Amino acid sequence: MLIPHEHIGTDEAGKGDCFGPLVIAGVFVEPGDVAKLQEMGVTDSKKISDAKIKRLAAKLRLYFNHRYNLVFINPEKYNELYTKIANLNKLLAWGHARVIENLLQKVNCEYAIIDKFGQEKFIEQALMKQGRQIKLIQIPRAEQDLAVAAASILARDVFLTKLEELSEKYGLTIPKGCNERVKDIGRQLVVKYGQEEMGKIAKLHFKTTQEIMG
């Protein structure tokens, strides 16, 4: 598929992590940005270490200034939304749509590239008046696109920062992902703070969280 020169790219972080928020970011890229992004070393955030993510995100925030947007859904809000929506892809679509809407208030753009995570109609339905004017291109492995890659870095950076803040607040190093260490830390948190507090830290519908809470 031919990628348009000027477009918005969006991506999310925290979707597969038991603890921490869900963060969705969007970046508006113009033809002149491509060389600069390549020079910075922008690529899919999964291929970059956490330390480098932070350095790159700082550069990207400076470079893009008003041409990026972030939607941050803390675990409490995430659980509330999931209870209402009961479909992760619809929840993601809602987040991506908000990012696109917010960006369209600052820039003029005809196209948005989004990673394929569900049916296109989810995002089309979630877009409001302004967003309906944009053409959505939903493709698998969209992070190969520089705008999507930049968005993935910005989203990941916020996710990591929020996870660090949670670690500080609860006095335990809260891990990423969904593994045995996550379960171990989760059980410690339940003992220390009670099950009710898990709704403010973790994604309650995950099987891992259910296991932690018994």
Add this chain to the structure above:
DNA sequence: GAGAGGACGAAGTGCATAGC
């Protein structure tokens, strides 16, 4: 129509290898 299973999307970790 409902349920099961496979495919595919996201994320993570761990290990081996290569280059500086």
Add this chain to the structure above:
DNA sequence: GCTATGCACTTCGTCCTCTC
């Protein structure tokens, strides 16, 4: 020694197809 990269494997989820 440190960092980057690639691969295999794990977890989570949804969607689609097939079978009953």
